[in-house]
Amino acid sequence: MSVPTIFDISKEGRGSFRLPRLDVPNTCNGLPENLRRQNTPTLPQVSELDVVRHYTKLSTMAFGVDNGFYPLGSCTMKYNPKVNEQVASLSGFTDIHPLQDASTVQGCLGVMHDLLKQLCAVTGMDWGTLQPCAGAHGEYTGLKIIRSYFLEKGDVTRTKILVPESAHGTNPASAAVNGFEVVQVMADKRGLVDLDDLKSKLGPDVAGIMLTNPSTLGLFEQDILEIASLVHGAGGLLYYDGANLNAILGKARPGDMGFDVVHLNLHKTFSTPHGGGGPGSGPVMVKKALCAFLPKPDVVENANGDYSFDWGCKSSIGKVSTFWGNFLVFLKAYAFILAMGGEGLKECGENAVLNANYILARLKGMYDVPYGDRCMHEFVMSLSRLKEETGVTAIDVAKGLLDRGYHPPTMYFPMIVHEALMIEPTESESKETLDDFCDAMIELHDIAYKDAQSLRNAPEHTVIGRVDEVMAAKNPVVHQ
Amino acid sequence: MNPYITHTSEDQKLMLKAIGVESIEELFECIPDKVLLKEPVQVGQWMSEHEVVEHIEALAERNVKGVSFLGEGSYDHIIPAAVKAITALPSFVTAYTPYQPEISQGVLQGIFEYQSMICSLTGMDVSNASLYDGASAAAEAAALGISNRRKSNEIVVSSTMHPFAISCVETWAKGRGHVVNVVPEKDGQTDLCAVNDVLNPATAIVIVQSPNKYGIIEDYTGLADKVHDAGALLAIEADPLSLALQKSQAEWGADIAIGDTQVFGIPMGFGGPYCGYMAVKQPLMRKIPGRIVGRTVDTHGDTCYVLTLQAREQHIKRERATSNICSNEALMALASAVHLSLLGWNGVREVAEQCYSKSHYLADGLSRIDGISLAYDKPFWCEFSLRFDDPSKLDGLVAKLLEHDVFAGVKLSEMTRDEKDEGILVVAVTEKRTKQQMDFYIETARRFMA
Numbered sequence: 001m002s003v004p005t006i007f008d009i010s011k012e013g014r015g016s017f018r019l020p021r022l023d024v025p026n027t028c029n030g031l032p033e034n035l036r037r038q039n040t041p042t043l044p045q046v047s048e049l050d051v052v053r054h055y056t057k058l059s060t061m062a063f064g065v066d067n068g069f070y071p072l073g074s075c076t077m078k079y080n081p082k083v084n085e086q087v088a089s090l091s092g093f094t095d096i097h098p099l100q101d102a103s104t105v106q107g108c109l110g111v112m113h114d115l116l117k118q119l120c121a122v123t124g125m126d127w128g129t130l131q132p133c134a135g136a137h138g139e140y141t142g143l144k145i146i147r148s149y150f151l152e153k154g155d156v157t158r159t160k161i162l163v164p165e166s167a168h169g170t171n172p173a174s175a176a177v178n179g180f181e182v183v184q185v186m187a188d189k190r191g192l193v194d195l196d197d198l199k200s201k202l203g204p205d206v207a208g209i210m211l212t213n214p215s216t217l218g219l220f221e222q223d224i225l226e227i228a229s230l231v232h233g234a235g236g237l238l239y240y241d242g243a244n245l246n247a248i249l250g251k252a253r254p255g256d257m258g259f260d261v262v263h264l265n266l267h268k269t270f271s272t273p274h275g276g277g278g279p280g281s282g283p284v285m286v287k288k289a290l291c292a293f294l295p296k297p298d299v300v301e302n303a304n305g306d307y308s309f310d311w312g313c314k315s316s317i318g319k320v321s322t323f324w325g326n327f328l329v330f331l332k333a334y335a336f337i338l339a340m341g342g343e344g345l346k347e348c349g350e351n352a353v354l355n356a357n358y359i360l361a362r363l364k365g366m367y368d369v370p371y372g373d374r375c376m377h378e379f380v381m382s383l384s385r386l387k388e389e390t391g392v393t394a395i396d397v398a399k400g401l402l403d404r405g406y407h408p409p410t411m412y413f414p415m416i417v418h419e420a421l422m423i424e425p426t427e428s429e430s431k432e433t434l435d436d437f438c439d440a441m442i443e444l445h446d447i448a449y450k451d452a453q454s455l456r457n458a459p460e461h462t463v464i465g466r467v468d469e470v471m472a473a474k475n476p477v478v479h480q
Numbered sequence: 481m482n483p484y485i486t487h488t489s490e491d492q493k494l495m496l497k498a499i500g501v502e503s504i505e506e507l508f509e510c511i512p513d514k515v516l517l518k519e520p521v522q523v524g525q526w527m528s529e530h531e532v533v534e535h536i537e538a539l540a541e542r543n544v545k546g547v548s549f550l551g552e553g554s555y556d557h558i559i560p561a562a563v564k565a566i567t568a569l570p571s572f573v574t575a576y577t578p579y580q581p582e583i584s585q586g587v588l589q590g591i592f593e594y595q596s597m598i599c600s601l602t603g604m605d606v607s608n609a610s611l612y613d614g615a616s617a618a619a620e621a622a623a624l625g626i627s628n629r630r631k632s633n634e635i636v637v638s639s640t641m642h643p644f645a646i647s648c649v650e651t652w653a654k655g656r657g658h659v660v661n662v663v664p665e666k667d668g669q670t671d672l673c674a675v676n677d678v679l680n681p682a683t684a685i686v687i688v689q690s691p692n693k694y695g696i697i698e699d700y701t702g703l704a705d706k707v708h709d710a711g712a713l714l715a716i717e718a719d720p721l722s723l724a725l726q727k728s729q730a731e732w733g734a735d736i737a738i739g740d741t742q743v744f745g746i747p748m749g750f751g752g753p754y755c756g757y758m759a760v761k762q763p764l765m766r767k768i769p770g771r772i773v774g775r776t777v778d779t780h781g782d783t784c785y786v787l788t789l790q791a792r793e794q795h796i797k798r799e800r801a802t803s804n805i806c807s808n809e810a811l812m813a814l815a816s817a818v819h820l821s822l823l824g825w826n827g828v829r830e831v832a833e834q835c836y837s838k839s840h841y842l843a844d845g846l847s848r849i850d851g852i853s854l855a856y857d858k859p860f861w862c863e864f865s866l867r868f869d870d871p872s873k874l875d876g877l878v879a880k881l882l883e884h885d886v887f888a889g890v891k892l893s894e895m896t897r898d899e900k901d902e903g904i905l906v907v908a909v910t911e912k913r914t915k916q917q918m919d920f921y922i923e924t925a926r927r928f929m930a
Contacts (some may be wrong), residue, residue, distance in 0.1 A: 019830055174804040
């Protein structure tokens with residue numbers, strides 16, 4: 001079933017928007033002819049009710065955490081508390097211009113300063129920046145800081161970044177975008193960083209290593225202290241990708257493990273919603289030696305208790321976004337941390353891990369889980385055997401889940417697991433939800449052996465069937 | 481009781497039993513004892529929801545909502561109520577990136593409509609699903625330029641661009657061996673001769689902005705040809721609302737259109753989240769960064785939408801990717817699409833025209849005052865720059881108006897940290913400002929300068 005676009009329902013002459021009457025002389029013809037727009041763009045001509053009905057209809061064809069279980073691995077789709085939205089809509093924040101005089105934005109600056117202090121406490125780092133607008137933007141910023149740190153020391157030879165083969169695609173991409181050469185570190189039999197391989201790749205040309213801990217396999221890098229001492233011993237730095245921080249929230253801190261730079265995803269760990277793709281927020285936290293390289297401006301508390309921006313930082317990498325970052329998102333994370341407190345954050349980490357292990361325990365007899373029978377906040381199953389025996393693939397099972405009202409797990413990632421499904425339930429979900437999901441997974445497994453074709457035809461109960469992605473890429477139609 | 485965790489202690493016991501462990505602590509045994517926290521992290525004790533609201537409301541009250549004549553990348557425009565109502569719908573707010581098209585048609589179609597509107601306004605062929613903001617879009621344009629021309633390493637930017645956009649481009653280039661060539665300005669506009677002079681076989685891209693940091697609408701006659709003849713790309717950054725009046729990027733012959741759609745339905749919010757836009761001509765379709773939604777059909781042959789051309793993106797290309805962007809600003813893009821739908825072309829044009837008339841009214845009133853003049857006698861539409869003969873008078877007037885919760889404008893030197901900009905005040909006037917507010921500004925200035 002397809003819905004007409006907002007352009008399709010447009011009608012010449014229709015509209016609903018009214019401005020206040022112009023109360024000064026109309027001089028708008030003053031712009032010189034050679035600078036004036038010639039061509040008239042096509043925008044919809046619709047009533048307000050048309051707009052409301054159209055987009056409300058579209059919203060019924062979207063699926064969020066509020067609609068159902070979302071075990072999307074590495075995305076931490078936890079509940080987004082409603083109070084977060086309430087405080088982020090206060091006009092005392094939404095109606096504030098980013099370049100107002102500091103005396104008129106003490107509330108905003110206070111939130112930023114408080115949040116940075118909280119994030120220091122959570123990560124065990126010394127200070128940070130809130131400017132990056134997403135996780136990948138944080139990676140870009142954090143690696144730029146590492147680059148600048150070495151360049152300022154005159155160490156121009158450190159041009160390589162080590163990245164495990166199970167890393168998120170953004171890790172190697174962020175390293176490359178910063179001009180680093182990417183060197184892959186292999187996993188050992190346990191699925192963890194292979195220490196021998198790591199040793200063989202460390203040297204005076206290595207700037208650092210990027211790790212998610214736990215890894216994308218949902219496994220904690222047990223040798224992290226040894227890894228840190230090896231990397232530091234070779235003169236390199238450790239970068240923590242915070243995508244999986246939820247697993248250790250309130251339980252352990254990257255700063256204590258030896259990491260020098262950390263990026264966080266406020267839209268994962270700190271309960272801010274993902275908005276169908278954004279806005280996120282990707283603060284970067286660093287150890288003291290790297291503070292001078294943080295983007296500018298810094299937010300500082302003055303002796304009199306007031307806050308201000310400090311533009312003085314000479315070694316700063318500069319700016320990474322237009323203003324100070326996604327401020328209204330900061331408020332949501334701030335509200336979450338205030339509501340949780342130290343004890344509550346720990347409960348989040350604990351229950352996230354409990355939930356993942358519970359699903360793992362219920363499904364591991366039926367589905368293969370190549371890396372161990374314990375996990376942190378997520379685990380990865382392989383459907384290779386199922387595919388061999390029935391022809392049913394990871395995507396078929398995922399589409400079967402759609403018919404049962406679930407958002408499927410992350411598919412075909414990490415690449416070191418074939419026919420991967422990566423399941424991350426988060427702490428938000430009840431035992432009943434987890435049980436229902438497990439039952440659905442078990443049912444799909446049965447169906448794979450009894451009626452594989454029906455799964456290849458799934459989904460049947462969604463508004464559209466499977467999509468012709470090849471046609472979309474071959475003959476791209478990207479606007480109306 | 482933790483409000484965001486649903487388990488009863490009985491649930492937890494049953495689950496632990498099913499897992500085969502005695503306690504939750506056992507699940508964390510893989511973490512070396514040395515780094516396992518023995519105490520809660522120091523963020524204070526929990527607050528009830530009511531206390532959270534009171535605490536944050538008190539902070540909001542420490543901010544001052546004033547009559548704002550501030551611009552430079554963030555503008556106080558009218559936002560229809562329906563924009564907020566629609567962008568607050570839970571299935572839009574709480575959805576992830578639309579990886580599963582069968583249950584994400586609403587998000588995908590919304591983005592497709594946004595892309596269509598951006599293409600239409602800019603005259604370009606392909607828009608992505610959004611970038612972070614206007615300044616980071618300039619950095620992405622630089623990256624696109626470098627990746628598009630073999631052996632290139634130079635990025636030319638105009639000194640009349642938003643200072644923070646220049647900074648973002650410089651940050652991007654840092655440590656990579658790329659050169660950012662900031663070409664000088666002439667009479668408040670990009671010096672096109674200077675651009676021409678620096679073009680060489682290593683130039684990847686020229687990035688300019690109109691309206692520029694002074695609010696001036698720049699004249700790019702002949703620029704695209706010069707840039708293309710030199711083998712480089714041309715990117716024009718533009719406030720998309722200004723495109724209602726001024727020539728679109730396509731009409732100037734640009735290859736890349738960038739900017740920020742904050743002006744369409746996105747609150748100022750102390751600087752974010754906003755929404756960077758980028759749209760390109762057809763030949764760059766497979767190089768543009770970010771997500772793109774395409775139209776296709778499903779198994780029944782029905783029209784539908786899906787993320788497409790993903791071979792460009794980091795999750796496929798990994799270290800060969802030229803951009804690392806993953807999350808974008810989808811909900812903000814939706815806000816802009818809804819805003820543009822509510823306004824329509826007539827509404828957008830009327831807003832732009834009111835900005836024009838009102839800003840000229842204020843500029844006229846202020847520039848008649850002794851000691852204040854227009855910094856440049858050049859076309860502008862919603863934002864203009866004043867020069868104060870005595871820079872200390874500028875500070876004084878800004879402070880005077882601040883006493884009345886009127887934000888007079890942006891002191892340019894505070895953004896550029898450049899002495900030559902001292903005495904320049906950049907003033908923005910949106911359709912939201914009234915004659916009464918502007919007359920108060922003029923009258924206060926007249927008395928103060930006397």
